Amino acid sequence: GDSVTQMEGPVTLSEEAFLTINCTYTATGYPSLFWYVQYPGEGLQLLLKATKADDKGSNKGFEATYRKETTSFHLEKGSVQVSDSAVYFCALSDGYGGGADGLTFGKGTHLIIQP
Amino acid sequence: GAGVSQSPRYKVAKRGQDVALRCDPISGHVSLFWYQQALGQGPEFLTYFQNEAQLDKSGLPSDRFFAERPEGSVSTLKIQRTQQEDSAVYLCASSPPGQGILVANVLTFGAGSRLTVL
Numbered sequence: 001g002d003s004v005t006q007m008e009g010p011v012t013l014s015e016e017a018f019l020t021i022n023c024t025y026t027a028t029g030y031p032s033l034f035w036y037v038q039y040p041g042e043g044l045q046l047l048l049k050a051t052k053a054d055d056k057g058s059n060k061g062f063e064a065t066y067r068k069e070t071t072s073f074h075l076e077k078g079s080v081q082v083s084d085s086a087v088y089f090c091a092l093s094d095g096y097g098g099g100a101d102g103l104t105f106g107k108g109t110h111l112i113i114q115p
Numbered sequence: 116g117a118g119v120s121q122s123p124r125y126k127v128a129k130r131g132q133d134v135a136l137r138c139d140p141i142s143g144h145v146s147l148f149w150y151q152q153a154l155g156q157g158p159e160f161l162t163y164f165q166n167e168a169q170l171d172k173s174g175l176p177s178d179r180f181f182a183e184r185p186e187g188s189v190s191t192l193k194i195q196r197t198q199q200e201d202s203a204v205y206l207c208a209s210s211p212p213g214q215g216i217l218v219a220n221v222l223t224f225g226a227g228s229r230l231t232v233l
Binding site: 004036042045046091102104105106107 | 118119148150155156157158159160163171206208222224225226227
């Protein structure tokens with residue numbers, strides 16, 4: 001079955017540091033890949049996505065590139081801010097209409113940015 | 116509405132009690148999902164509706180869990196005879212029609228209902 005593995009946290013960085021959160025996946029089909037972010041007390045929010053190999057998703061300074069050859073979708077940001085502190089989830093979906101077009105999530109990585 | 120609304124936000128139940136969790140999706144959204152998120156874990160799929168039809172319930176952990184969406188809008192997740200292992204945040208997500216092949220591309224999540232079973 002499908003699965004997502006991401007680096008365990010918490011990850012603690014200083015403000016303006018470079019961020020990488022690793023994510024690798026296993027899927028039977030050709031999935032779309034996602035990063036979601038969960039701020040304290042809030043629902044999951046889509047951060048970025050990529051639907052085919054070599055696509056780069058980007059939003060709010062975050063980027064991730066769909067690497068089919070390494071089955072990876074690592075999240076990066078060049079200079080993190082305190083407001084980026086949250087839990088980040090890597091996810092995939094390979095549904096094609098009907099049935100469960102839902103998402104398979106990783107366990108999440110808690111990111112803490114210190115001023 | 117402006118977003119996916121879930122109620123109650125917090126529920127404490129004694130072991131053995133029945134609970135009902137409500138999800139109000141965004142108006143006009145056809146697809147609706149329920150997920151279970153245990154502490155420190157990622158969300159796990161429970162069930163999926165397209166309008167009022169429950170197309171997949173393979174993720175429901177036992178026959179104590181039941182979901183319905185009788186009019187194709189509001190959905191209720193019911194847990195009978197709650198157990199401590201049912202303690203989790205229950206997330207609802209919805210998506211509109213006609214947004215491409217992959218429904219998951221346009222999911223909007225609610226803030227969740229946190230269930231604690233004592």
